[in-house]
Amino acid sequence: MTAAKPPALGAPAGAWSRRSRRRARGRTIAAIVIAVLFGLPIAYTILSSFKSPSEAAGIPATIWPQTWSVENYLGFNSAGVTIWTFIANSVVVTLMTVVITTVASVLAGYVFAKFPIRFKPALFALFVAVLFVPYQALLLGIFSVVVSLHLNNSLFGLALIYSTFQLPFSVFMMRNSFESVPREIVEAAEMDGCGKITILPRVLLRLVAPGIVTVALFAFLAGWNEFLAALVLLNSTGDFTLPIALVSARQGQLMTIEWGAIQAGVTVTMVPCVVLFMLLQRYYVAGLVSGSVK
Amino acid sequence: MSSLAHEVLAPASPAGARTRLLARERRTGYLLLLPSAVLIVVFFLVPLGLTVTMSFYDWPIFGARRPVGLANYAEALGDGRFWDAVWFTTWYTALTSVLGFAAALGLALLLRPRFPGRTIARSIVFAPVTIGMGVAGLLWLTLVNGRSGVVIQILRTLGVLGPEQDWLGDGGAVIAIAVVLTIWKTVGLPMLVLIIGMDSIDESVYEAARIDGAGPWSTLTRITLPLINRPLALVVLLTVIANFLSFDQFYTLSRGGPDGATVSVVFYLYEQGFQAFRQGYAAAIAVLIALLLAILTVIQVRVQQRSADE
Numbered sequence: 001m002t003a004a005k006p007p008a009l010g011a012p013a014g015a016w017s018r019r020s021r022r023r024a025r026g027r028t029i030a031a032i033v034i035a036v037l038f039g040l041p042i043a044y045t046i047l048s049s050f051k052s053p054s055e056a057a058g059i060p061a062t063i064w065p066q067t068w069s070v071e072n073y074l075g076f077n078s079a080g081v082t083i084w085t086f087i088a089n090s091v092v093v094t095l096m097t098v099v100i101t102t103v104a105s106v107l108a109g110y111v112f113a114k115f116p117i118r119f120k121p122a123l124f125a126l127f128v129a130v131l132f133v134p135y136q137a138l139l140l141g142i143f144s145v146v147v148s149l150h151l152n153n154s155l156f157g158l159a160l161i162y163s164t165f166q167l168p169f170s171v172f173m174m175r176n177s178f179e180s181v182p183r184e185i186v187e188a189a190e191m192d193g194c195g196k197i198t199i200l201p202r203v204l205l206r207l208v209a210p211g212i213v214t215v216a217l218f219a220f221l222a223g224w225n226e227f228l229a230a231l232v233l234l235n236s237t238g239d240f241t242l243p244i245a246l247v248s249a250r251q252g253q254l255m256t257i258e259w260g261a262i263q264a265g266v267t268v269t270m271v272p273c274v275v276l277f278m279l280l281q282r283y284y285v286a287g288l289v290s291g292s293v294k
Numbered sequence: 295m296s297s298l299a300h301e302v303l304a305p306a307s308p309a310g311a312r313t314r315l316l317a318r319e320r321r322t323g324y325l326l327l328l329p330s331a332v333l334i335v336v337f338f339l340v341p342l343g344l345t346v347t348m349s350f351y352d353w354p355i356f357g358a359r360r361p362v363g364l365a366n367y368a369e370a371l372g373d374g375r376f377w378d379a380v381w382f383t384t385w386y387t388a389l390t391s392v393l394g395f396a397a398a399l400g401l402a403l404l405l406r407p408r409f410p411g412r413t414i415a416r417s418i419v420f421a422p423v424t425i426g427m428g429v430a431g432l433l434w435l436t437l438v439n440g441r442s443g444v445v446i447q448i449l450r451t452l453g454v455l456g457p458e459q460d461w462l463g464d465g466g467a468v469i470a471i472a473v474v475l476t477i478w479k480t481v482g483l484p485m486l487v488l489i490i491g492m493d494s495i496d497e498s499v500y501e502a503a504r505i506d507g508a509g510p511w512s513t514l515t516r517i518t519l520p521l522i523n524r525p526l527a528l529v530v531l532l533t534v535i536a537n538f539l540s541f542d543q544f545y546t547l548s549r550g551g552p553d554g555a556t557v558s559v560v561f562y563l564y565e566q567g568f569q570a571f572r573q574g575y576a577a578a579i580a581v582l583i584a585l586l587l588a589i590l591t592v593i594q595v596r597v598q599q600r601s602a603d604e
Contacts, residue, residue, distance in 0.1 A: 035419065041478070042433075136580075136583070
């Protein structure tokens with residue numbers, strides 16, 4: 001195959017391709033080692049969650065479960081509340097966060113892209129300003145507001161907070177999405193008698209759908225994983241989301257820690273995120289690009 | 295038909311109708327902006343004002359609040375535990391950010407070119423980014439704890455650790471674990487941004503460098519990195535800020551221990567505000583943290599601008 005080509009300068013063509021092939025193989029081997037190192041903690045935790053509780057806590061540690069069991073999942077509880085409650089709480093908070101973030105940012109992004117409102121730059125700057133104050137530093141104020149609105153110990157209150165701090169990124173994303181819709185499409189629809197509101201569900205939503213998926217994905221990960229605000233705002237075990245329930249299970253009863261149960265809880269909490277990312281990678285990267293290139 | 299209507303209507307409609315239409319569109323715009331504006335006001339602006347106000351008060355959960363002027367700030371500046379937290383957070387941030395960036399750069403160079411298995415390798419390295427930091431801390435706790443931890447058992451078998459040695463009692467070891475787990479969990483993000491940036495550089499630029507006889511190192515430092523200056527600056531800034539605000543992994547892995555060795559500034563804020571319930575004092579600490587971050591950001595942007603100008 002290479003013999004037909006004239007030899008390249010410096011090295012014969014055959015040697016060149018052999019060297020680059022060898023380099024590609026070296027790269028593959030290095031990549032496999034790296035991937036194993038990164039994937040092993042996740043894989044080991046998932047496998048361990050299916051061991052029997054005594055095997056999960058046992059010495060010496062095993063890699064492959066000797067007997068497969070879901071006992072760790074059933075045994076995961078905190079003050080008598082089972083894992084199902086925590087899963088349900090996390091799902092509820094996350095779904096509310098996704099819906100509120102998506103609806104609010106689609107509307108705001110539409111306005112910033114296509115409406116002739118006054119003080120547009122100043123209003124947009126107000127949204128961006130949220131990025132410049134870390135929410136951790138605002139937690140005391142947020143706590144006071146939430147208490148005076150009687151939203152403490154409320155998953156809805158938590159979702160409102162998460163949505164607020166997703167807004168800068170989400171509104172920015174949706175504004176860019178609506179801006180990339182050609183003006184002719186909006187004008188044509190208006191001439192057909194569509195108002196600016198009716199055109200949104202009928203024509204525009206389909207055109208900005210990739211942006212919506214990106215916004216929803218980031219809102220999902222934020223709502224599902226957030227830790228500090230949930231720790232501060234939720235007081236009763238029945239309201240705990242998964243990350244907080246995991247911590248209270250870590251404390252354990254009578255100072256013993258059920259390691260297998262924690263591994264089961266960690267698995268339940270991390271697997272949805274990893275799977276969702278694998279399925280929607282394209283949208284995640286789109287969010288990164290629009291965020292970093294600006 | 296619609297274009298006909300347009301033709302007929304357009305010249306006939308007086309300027310007044312157009313301003314009325316504009317005013318109506320404007321009103322619709324404000325209305326659509328309302329949900330997000332309410333959220334920003336209620337959960338950002340009001341808490342911001344409240345936190346700043348609280349910092350000038352003695353503000354217990356129950357009982358009377360009274361203004362104390364700058365007393366909370368004076369106390370914070372003389373509080374040894376606060377300065378310990380600032381010092382720990384600063385060098386932890388520096389260490390994790392530098393090591394993390396080096397790792398991200400190495401991974402980006404390794405996983406950028408086309409080779410079999412590239413997509414899956416990238417996905418696996420990136421997967422931990424999608425996991426929560428608190429959960430990641432617990433995951434690593436199950437791996438390194440002195441009883442069932444598989445890592446510690448391997449090290450004991452190899453004779454690196456004694457049979458009864460438990461490194462969760464050793465401050466230095468806990469910090470080392472925190473650094474490793476943080477880099478494991480976060481490095482995928484800067485790696486991906488670097489790869490995206492490198493992919494955006496035209497292949498002819500590399501070719502020109504090769505013809506000029508540039509080696510891999512000078513190609514990297516003289517061409518690749520300067521050309522992706524902007525995403526690079528952003529990613530470094532975000533990494534530093536995120537590390538400075540670390541809380542979750544210290545809370546789940548070590549509870550700030552042993553002996554307060556892993557109490558970060560946000561951890562100290564949490565302790566004062568939500569465990570000791572000294573809300574006024576904690577608010578002053580919160581304001582100081584926000585100011586520290588603002589200074590950090592300004593310095594970093596300045597340095598980056600200067601290096602970009604050169």
